[in-house]
Amino acid sequence: MQTQRSPQSGSTGRPGPDVPRSWRRFAGARGNAGLTSLVGSILLVLLAVEGATILRIQQLLSVHIFVGMLLLGPVALKLASTGYRFVRYYGRNEEYVRLGPPAPLMRFLVAPVLVLSTLTLFASGIALLAVPQRGTVFLLHKASFIVWAGAMTLHVLTYALRAGRNILSDFSARRSDGWIYRVALAALAIVAGTITAIATYPLADPWFHHLGR
Secondary structure, three states: OOOOOOOOOOOOOOOOOOOOHHHHHHHOHHHHHHHHHHHHHHHHHHHHHHHHHHHOOOOOHHHHHHHHHHOHHHHHHHHHHHHHHHHHHHOOOHHHHHHOOOOHHHHHHHHHHHHHHHHHHHHHHHHHHHOOOOOHHHHHHHHHHHHHHHHHHHHHHHHHHHHHHHHHHHHHOOOOOOHHHHHHHHHHHHHHHHHHHHHHHHHHHHHHHHHHO
């Protein structure tokens, strides 16, 4: 998702006046922050449900697998929105530079660990669903969860208040251009995740049979 430059846009990468205002609001720094915060709040709820299933994994394995696959949609959108900000900031886009970088600890330590552990956690989960086993991949799934849980805790503690303010600001001005696009994208991510969960759920049968034995 990239904005198009016009002759009037200059070297900063900001959309020129020929670009619709709704697109500027949607793709700009403010819109990106609103989308990231909205998807983050959705993920927080879904991840809380997923985490609760771990406490009674044998009884709630079906929920664990279904919600885990559903999470793929919102997680992909969250990675895309934060990745877009990363590219625009280091591309020296004036609007994103004005927001400033994340705190050094978050930028250089927590964020890389969180992204890598997230990718490992979900990739190993998908692999376990495709080829049920309790070998190396299973151990990798458990280990990546431990790392991910620590990084995610720091991430939530750092950004929860800011995300809440962004969401309140966005919804209080919901008649502004771009708001409907952000809500639609978040809804689309949930729908895509739900379809993925429904389509892949039959692959979990071997795990249920194992529990039965």
